[in-house]
Structures are given as C-alpha cells and as structure tokens.
Amino acid sequence: SQQGEEDPQALSIQEGENATMNCSYKTSINNLQWYRQNSGRGLVHLILIRSNEREKHSGRLRVTLDTSKKSSSLLITASRAADTASYFCATGPSGYSTLTFGKGTMLLVSP
Amino acid sequence: DTEVTQTPKHLVMGMTNKKSLKCEQHMGHRAMYWYKQKAKKPPELMFVYSYEKLSINESVPSRFSPECPNSSLLNLHLHALQPEDSALYLCASSEPRRGDYGYTFGSGTRLTVV
Numbered sequence: 001s002q003q004g005e006e007d008p009q010a011l012s013i014q015e016g017e018n019a020t021m022n023c024s025y026k027t028s029i030n031n032l033q034w035y036r037q038n039s040g041r042g043l044v045h046l047i048l049i050r051s052n053e054r055e056k057h058s059g060r061l062r063v064t065l066d067t068s069k070k071s072s073s074l075l076i077t078a079s080r081a082a083d084t085a086s087y088f089c090a091t092g093p094s095g096y097s098t099l100t101f102g103k104g105t106m107l108l109v110s111p
Numbered sequence: 112d113t114e115v116t117q118t119p120k121h122l123v124m125g126m127t128n129k130k131s132l133k134c135e136q137h138m139g140h141r142a143m144y145w146y147k148q149k150a151k152k153p154p155e156l157m158f159v160y161s162y163e164k165l166s167i168n169e170s171v172p173s174r175f176s177p178e179c180p181n182s183s184l185l186n187l188h189l190h191a192l193q194p195e196d197s198a199l200y201l202c203a204s205s206e207p208r209r210g211d212y213g214y215t216f217g218s219g220t221r222l223t224v225v
Contacts, residue, residue, distance in 0.1 A: 030211070031211055033213050033214075035213075035216075040199065040219075040221065041218055041219065042115075042117075042201055042216035042217050042218040042219050043154065043201070043203075043214075043216040044216070045213030045214060045215065045216075048211060048212070048213050050211055088153055088154075092211075098144075098156065098159060098167065099156075099214060100156070101153035101154050101155075102153060103152070103153055104153050106151075
C-alpha cells in the first residue's frame with residue numbers, strides 16, 4: 001500500500017530555477033528517502049533523512065522533515081535539464097526496512 | 112561493485128509461455144526485493160527475501176514465483192501471465208541490518224505480455 005503522497009504531481013521549470021517537491025505520509029517512520037527515476041529506468045537513491053533529523057543537504061539537494069506534520073520536502077537548487085525525471089519519496093517504517101513509495105512528482109526542466 | 116544487474120532488459124512473452132527474470136548483486140546485501148511498476152505509477156512491492164528466505168509476499172498471484180538460489184541472485188519465474196501483468200519489473204537490494212540505508216535498484220526488465 002502507498003504511504004507517501006507527493007505534491008505537485010508534475011512540475012515544469014526553467015534551467016537555473018529551484019524545484020520544490022513535497023511529500024506527506026501517514027504512519028510513523030524510521031526514515032524517509034527520496035529517489036529519482038529517469039524515464040523507464042531504475043530508481044536512484046538520492047538522500048535519506050532519519051526521523052530524528054530535521055534537515056539534510058547533499059550537493060544541490062536539500063531535504064526537510066517535519067514529523068509532527070508527517071511531511072517532507074525536497075529542494076533541488078539551480079536545476080539542470082539533466083534533473084528531468086520522476087522523483088519519489090519513500091518511507092521506511094519503524095522497525096523494518098521495507099520501503100513504501102509515494103505517487104511521485106514528474107519534474108521537467110527546460111533549457 | 113555497487114550495481115544490481117537485471118536480465119533481460121526487455122521481454123515479450125505469450126500468455127502460455129514460461130520465462131524467468133534474473134537479478135544479481137555483489138554488494139553483500141542480504142535483502143533483495145522485487146517491485147512491479149506500471150506506467151506513471153510508483154513501484155509496488157511484490158516480494159522480499161531476507162537472508163535468502165522469503166519474508167514478504169504481498170498477495171502476489173501464483174503465476175509469479177520468486178526464487179533466491181543464493182545471497183547474490185534473485186529470480187522471478189513467470190508462467191501463464193495476463194496482458195495486465197505487462198510492466199517494468201524492478202529488483203533491488205539493501206542491507207537489512209542497516210535500516211538507515213537506501214536501496215540499490217537495477218535498471219529493470221520491461222515485460223510485455225501478448
């Protein structure tokens with residue numbers, strides 16, 4: 001069953017702009033992860049934030065987590081055409097390592 | 112080696128065929144997964160193997176039969192599939208003792224059932 005709900009479902013921006021995607025979830029979690037999927041390919045793990053963390057950075061990526069609101073956001077700064085992909089949040093439930101994926105955000109970055 | 116390798120990349124099969132999807136990893140991960148993904152949808156968990164034992168079967172029809180011959184290999188045997196089973200089948204692995212680790216995914220097998 002799906003846990004995360006991404007918002008927006010689709011996002012279209014110009015190169016150089018920032019892209020923000022949001023994810024909400026329903027149950028308690030051990031961690032929250034973000035993945036990227038280029039069209040028809042496998043998923044690539046981008047970043048993981050633990051339930052006791054509030055913010056994490058990796059290169060041009062910034063992830064926040066608000067466990068009180070059961071929500072997370074992924075910010076991609078200075079976007080590039082190569083960032084065009086679908087982005088999924090995935091929750092790792094407490095005490096178990098199986099991930100449940102949200103519906104995803106399709107990001108289109110135009111040159 | 113930090114990859115999960117899936118073969119074949121594409122597969123077309125008839126509804127009476129028997130075929131197998133293969134997945135291999137050499138990262139020493141002790142958990143391996145099969146996910147099914149339909150177009151414009153998120154991946155959906157099918158099976159989980161942990162330490163080579165089937166630990167989760169998400170009510171998948173018996174026409175899908177997983178097998179884990181050893182800690183590096185995961186197979187998905189297919190028999191008497193339906194056209195609605197056409198999808199991208201993704202294999203992934205992780206280290207179950209490290210709940211704060213991401214999954215490593217293969218590139219998937221694009222399956223078409225005719």
